[in-house]
Amino acid sequence: MTTQNRPLSPHLQVYRLPLLALLSIGHRLTGLALTFGTFLLVWWLVAAATGPEAYATAQAAISSVIGRLLLFGWTLALFYHLCNGIRHLFWDIGYGYELKAAYASGWAVLAAAVALTLLAWVWGYAALAGGAT
Numbered sequence: 637m638t639t640q641n642r643p644l645s646p647h648l649q650v651y652r653l654p655l656l657a658l659l660s661i662g663h664r665l666t667g668l669a670l671t672f673g674t675f676l677l678v679w680w681l682v683a684a685a686t687g688p689e690a691y692a693t694a695q696a697a698i699s700s701v702i703g704r705l706l707l708f709g710w711t712l713a714l715f716y717h718l719c720n721g722i723r724h725l726f727w728d729i730g731y732g733y734e735l736k737a738a739y740a741s742g743w744a745v746l747a748a749a750v751a752l753t754l755l756a757w758v759w760g761y762a763a764l765a766g767g768a769t
Contacts, residue, residue, distance in 0.1 A: 655739060655742050655743075656738055656739070656742060659720065659742045659745065659746075662716065662720070663716075663717060663720045663721075663724075666713035666714075666716050666717040666720075667717060669709065669710065669713040670710070670713050670714060670717060673706070673707075673709075673710035673713065673714075676698075676706065676710075677710075679694060680694045680695075680698060683695075708753070708757065711753050711756055711757065712749060712750070712753045715748070715749040715752040715753050715756070716745065716746075716749035718749075719744075719745040719748045719749050719752070720745050720749075723741050723742075723744075723745055726741070
């Protein structure tokens with residue numbers, strides 16, 4: 637009996653995950669990211685309530701390049717999780733189960749999450765610059 641050098645079952649090097657599976661995994665991962673990002677937000681709020689030195693430290697960390705990247709990622713995770721959650725609500729009431737509709741809503745979730753994230757950041761920077769009220 638000869639043995640072949642092949643996997644016993646499909647794995648990620650052979651099998652390409654469909655969009656719907658990736659969106660489902662992404663929903664779970666963004667839920668985790670939101671949890672950890674909320675800890676950073678709570679740290680910032682506690683620092684603001686503690687005093688000027690603690691607030692300056694937290695503000696410096698959040699204002700750094702890494703801090704802004706984390707905040708941008710948290711914002712993207714928030715909007716993705718929100719949009720995908722709305723999509724799941726429609727599924728809960730029985731709409732959008734057809735494969736074509738599921739794929740279309742999946743792409744719409746991705747587009748909406750990116751658009752809302754960019755809109756929030758542009759609006760935030762405009763508000764900081766005094767351009768928006």
